Amino acid sequence: MQVDWFTVIAQIVNFLVLIALLKRFLYGPIIRAMDQREERIAERLRQAEEREQKAHEEARTYRERREELEEKQSQLLRDARGAAERERREMIEEARGELDELRSRWRDSLQREQQSFLSDMRAQAGREICTITRRIMRDLASEQLEAHILEVFLSRLGDIEQGERDPISHAAEEGAAVAVLTSFDLPDDLREKLEAAIRDEFSDAAAIQFQTSQDLICGIELRTEGRKLAWSVGEYLDALGESLARALAQETGEGNGD
Amino acid sequence: MTITPDNVVYLDLGPAKLNATIVFTWGVIALMVFFSWLVTRRLTSNTHMSRGQNLLEVLVDGMRNQIQEIAQHDPRPYLPFVGTLFLFIAISNILAIVPWYHPPTGSLSTTAALALCVFIAVPAYGIAQQGLGKYFVHYVRPTPLMLPFHVIGEVSRTLALAVRLFGNVMSGSMIVGILLALAPLFFPIIMNALGLLTGLVQAYIFAVLAMVYIASASRRRHAREGEESERQQSEGGT
Numbered sequence: 001m002q003v004d005w006f007t008v009i010a011q012i013v014n015f016l017v018l019i020a021l022l023k024r025f026l027y028g029p030i031i032r033a034m035d036q037r038e039e040r041i042a043e044r045l046r047q048a049e050e051r052e053q054k055a056h057e058e059a060r061t062y063r064e065r066r067e068e069l070e071e072k073q074s075q076l077l078r079d080a081r082g083a084a085e086r087e088r089r090e091m092i093e094e095a096r097g098e099l100d101e102l103r104s105r106w107r108d109s110l111q112r113e114q115q116s117f118l119s120d121m122r123a124q125a126g127r128e129i130c131t132i133t134r135r136i137m138r139d140l141a142s143e144q145l146e147a148h149i150l151e152v153f154l155s156r157l158g159d160i161e162q163g164e165r166d167p168i169s170h171a172a173e174e175g176a177a178v179a180v181l182t183s184f185d186l187p188d189d190l191r192e193k194l195e196a197a198i199r200d201e202f203s204d205a206a207a208i209q210f211q212t213s214q215d216l217i218c219g220i221e222l223r224t225e226g227r228k229l230a231w232s233v234g235e236y237l238d239a240l241g242e243s244l245a246r247a248l249a250q251e252t253g254e255g256n257g258d
Numbered sequence: 259m260t261i262t263p264d265n266v267v268y269l270d271l272g273p274a275k276l277n278a279t280i281v282f283t284w285g286v287i288a289l290m291v292f293f294s295w296l297v298t299r300r301l302t303s304n305t306h307m308s309r310g311q312n313l314l315e316v317l318v319d320g321m322r323n324q325i326q327e328i329a330q331h332d333p334r335p336y337l338p339f340v341g342t343l344f345l346f347i348a349i350s351n352i353l354a355i356v357p358w359y360h361p362p363t364g365s366l367s368t369t370a371a372l373a374l375c376v377f378i379a380v381p382a383y384g385i386a387q388q389g390l391g392k393y394f395v396h397y398v399r400p401t402p403l404m405l406p407f408h409v410i411g412e413v414s415r416t417l418a419l420a421v422r423l424f425g426n427v428m429s430g431s432m433i434v435g436i437l438l439a440l441a442p443l444f445f446p447i448i449m450n451a452l453g454l455l456t457g458l459v460q461a462y463i464f465a466v467l468a469m470v471y472i473a474s475a476s477r478r479r480h481a482r483e484g485e486e487s488e489r490q491q492s493e494g495g496t
Contacts, residue, residue, distance in 0.1 A: 004264045004367045007279050011362070011371035014283045018346055021291045023338045029298035030318045031337075033311070036303035 122244075129244060137233045146182075150190050153220045153231045154197050160229070165201065171224045172203035179209050179223045183216040183232075198222070262428065263360035264367055279365040286350050286362065317345070321465075328466065329473040335386075336472060339379055343372060344465035351427060351457025355450055361457075364427040366420065373420035376468045377412070384475035393475070419467060426460045 172178055178198065186194065195208055213221070219232020263278035270276075297310035307315075321341045325333035350363045362368045384393040397408045430453035437445045 002262070002264070002366070003370050004275070004277070004279075006274055007264055007277060007365065007367035008371045008374070010280050011283060011365075011368045012375060014280070014287060015342070015346065015371060015375055018287045018290070019338050019342045021287065022294060022342050022345070025291055025294040025298055026314065027318060027338055027341065029301050030311070030314050033298075033301040033303050034315060034319065037305070040303055041305075 125244065129240065133237050133240070134234070146184060146186070147190065149220060149231070150186075150194060154194070156231055157197055157201050157229070160201070164229070168222075168224055168227050168229065169202040171227060172206035175205065175207065176225045177209055178202070178206045179211055181211050181213045181216060181221040181223065183213060183219060185212055186210060194220075262365045262367075263362065264365050266360065278360045279362045279368055282350075282360050283362040283368065286346065286353065290345065290349060324466070325469055328469045329476070331473070331477070336383070336469060339375075340465050340469045340472070343376075343468055344461050347372070347423065347464055348458055348461035351430075351461060352454060354427075354430070354453055354457060361427055361431070363423055363457075363460075364431050366424045366428075369420040369424040369427075372423070372464070373416045376419060376471060377416040379468070380412070380471045380475045383472045387476040415467075415471065419464065423460055423464050426456055430456055 168178075180194065180198075191210060198208060199206055216230075216232050216234065219230060219234060221228060221230035221232065223229075263282065266278035267275045268277065268281060293310070294314070297308065297314055300308065301311060302308075318337075318341070321344060322333045322337055325336050325340055329336060347363055350361045353359050354361045381393060397405050430449075434446050434449050434453065437449055
């Protein structure tokens with residue numbers, strides 16, 4: 001195998017030249033470009049990381065702000081709810097108060113009406129009862145009854161108290177007229193009997209006048225100078241009217257109580 | 259039939275003969291430099307780049323990674339030398355498919371020149387990395403008795419480097435030539451294709467071995483591993 005030493009030297013030179021040329025045209029620029037690219041990529045990655053971090057921070061800020069807003073909103077809602085609840089309670093209280101007042105007013109007026117109605121009815125009832133009784137007594141009046149009435153009057157005359165008899169006696173003795181009112185004309189015998197009883201009781205000098213009066217209902221009345229001694233059914237009727245009115249008043253009073 | 263392109267002489271100037279080896283080497287150099295210049299004059303560091311730049315970046319990055327793997331070291335100082343070895347041998351061999359082209363690597367002169375370069379580069383890198391004294395001390399380790407063996411080892415592996423490449427490339431051309439005579443159809447094409455493969459493999463082996471020698475010289479600690487891998491590589495390569 002032949003080795004041409006000139007060619008060997010030439011090839012060594014060629015190779016060295018090639019190394020130099022490739023270093024100049026290939027390795028240098030290519031490696032520089034690659035390094036630059038790596039740097040740029042690293043830079044971009046760094047920037048991206050920074051941006052990401054910034055975005056994260058912003059997102060966190062927004063999240064916090066949103067949570068704050070939500071918190072505030074719920075707080076407002078709670079407040080509003082509380083206020084509405086308070087308002088509602090107040091309004092209910094107010095309405096209840098008004099209602100109570102109305103009710104009591106209504107009850108008062110009802111009671112008043114009831115009372116006036118009852119008192120009207122009471123008066124009416126009393127009047128009716130009296131009227132009916134008077135009518136009955138008038139219808140029943142007769143001579144026999146009159147005799148009985150006279151009997152009663154006479155017994156009453158006998159039972160008269162000292163304090164009541166004395167002023168009448170005095171008046172009769174001094175000559176004052178003693179009027180005897182009856183609701184009907186007394187027969188003579190009865191008149192005499194009555195006269196005798198009066199003279200016996202009060203004074204012999206008594207000037208007795210007999211009169212009739214329609215106002216008396218089945219009764220006899222003795223009058224002298226402002227003094228009066230009487231027995232009549234009217235009195236009883238008056239007492240009955242009073243007691244009736246008392247009873248009714250009591251009843252309505254009890255009714256009002258509950 | 260010419261075994262070596264040294265014998266194809268275009269211009270005879272006495273001792274200096276302008277033969278096919280030199281001319282085609284110039285051609286290959288011109289092609290490589292032109293392509294590199296064409297691509298690198300419009301370099302960009304963006305993510306968008308030309309296809310040429312992409313190709314060159316893949317090449318340069320691949321070579322850097324290979325060197326990094328072997329040297330366990332920053333590949334920057336070794337890249338121009340080892341990378342150029344690989345690229346020159348690979349392109350010289352690949353262009354063998356071009357008609358009337360004589361691969362310069364098929365000349366023992368060229369392979370010898372390259373092997374000589376490696377022979378010089380190994381101590382040069384070693385001294386540059388470790389200093390003169392430290393580098394030469396390893397020749398007398400473990401005993402000064404080992405000195406001749408170290409020297410013989412250095413020389414013989416350089417010789418082996420040259421002859422391995424020359425033999426492979428020359429045989430590729432020879433086989434194609436012989437097959438052309440025997441079976442002119444189809445077979446030469448297949449053999450040519452195979453030649454491309456062996457050409458690339460040879461370029462790879464040459465560059466890797468050079469790197470291994472340089473690395474072993476630069477860092478003594480890896481010397482033994484380097485020699486072991488050299489043995490394996492040479493056994494697998496030839």
